[in-house]
Amino acid sequence: MFRNLQVLSQIGAFAARKIGIFPSQILRPFTLSSVNRLKEIHEKREGNNLTIEGVYVDLPKSNVILEKSFNNKGVCSICALGVEVKHTDVLILSQFVRPDGLMLPRRITGLCRKQQKRIGTMVTMAHKAGLMSNLNPTYSKKDPEKRGQWKKFKSYFDESTIGKRKPPKPEWKWIWKKRNFYEKV
C-alpha cells in the first residue's frame, strides 16, 4: 500500500507542478486496504482440487512499530527517523534482510536510493564482522570463529568510506616542475 502511495504521490507532485497546486494538498495519507502487512502463500489440497491463496500476515513486530518511520509523506523510513545508522546497529539492519542474510531490493524496502545503497553496504560490513551470523544460508557454520584464514578474526569498518572512491594519483612529470621553475625566475 505504501509503495502505491509513494507512486501516487510522485505522480501527484508532477501534476501539481503543471497545474500550480501546492503539493501538500495532494500528499495526504489514505488507505484502501489494511496497512503494514506481508503476504504468505498457502496451498490446500482437497482430492483433485488444489487451491493456492496469498494470505496477508502481520509484520514480525506489528505490536511494536515506530510510528515516526511509518507515517511519513514521500520520505523513506530511515530518512524520516533522522538517525545515523552504523554497521554495528544489527537490530535495524536485520529488518531489511531476507532470512538467509541477503539484502532486499528497493521496491520492497521502500527506501530512497541513497539509503538503500548505504544500508546494503552496511549489511555486508556486518556480515564480514560476524555480527549477524544467525541470518545465513542453511549450509553455513553460523559461528564466525569457525571461518577460514583471516575471516575468523575480528574486523571493523568505517561508514564514511561508503560510496567513495580513491582519487587517482596524478602522474608526476618532471616537465611541470621545470616549467614552474622558469616561470618564477
Added chain:
Amino acid sequence: MSAVKRVQQWASFARVWHLFDARWQNPFDSGVLIAKYLKGLYKPLYGAQSLCGDHVVVINCRHVALPGNEWRKRVYFHHATYPGSQTWTPAWEMHTRNPVMVMKKAVYTSMHGNLQRRHTMMRLHLFADEEIDPEIAPRISNVIKQIRPVPERLDLMPEEKVKSFPQIADLDKDYVIPELKEYPNWESKFRKMKKEGKKK
C-alpha cells in the same frame, strides 16, 4: 624527613598495575594509550630519569580487531641478515601462530627506539584470553577505559531485547516471505577438491 612525607614519597613512586581489555580494540590505537601508562607520562612528577613507569596487564589479545581488510594487507617484515632470508608475514598469519604478537609489536612500535624501550616493555604483561596469572591478578588496582565500544552480536542477544526493538522497515505488503532453502547435497568447494585429490 617527617613520617608523613616519607609515606607520601613511597605512595607516589609505587608502581600501579593497570588492566586493559583488548576485545574489539584496534591494537595500534590502544598501543599508544598503553605506552602512556607504561612510561608513567600521565603522572605530574614524570621525568625521563625518574623511574615512575607502571605495569599494564592486557587481556583478550586474541580478540583484537583491525579495520577493513588490514588482516590481509598489513605485513610484518623480518630479515635474518643472510641473503634471501627476508620474510613478509601477513598479520592474520602472525596472529594464528602467536595471538599475542600483534599487540606486542603495536606497543613496541608506538615508543621511540631508545635504550629504555626494552626495559619499559618488561612491564607489559600480555594474555591471549581472559585468564590472568594468579600471581598478577591480586595486584591490579586500576582499569584503563576501552577506546572503541564493543559491538553486540545478533545471535548472542537476549530474545527480549530483539523482540522489544521497534519495527522500522515498512516493507511492501505484496512481499512473499521466502522459506529457508535446504541444500542436502551441498558441500564446500574446498572439501570437494580435497576428496577428489585423495581419490587420485
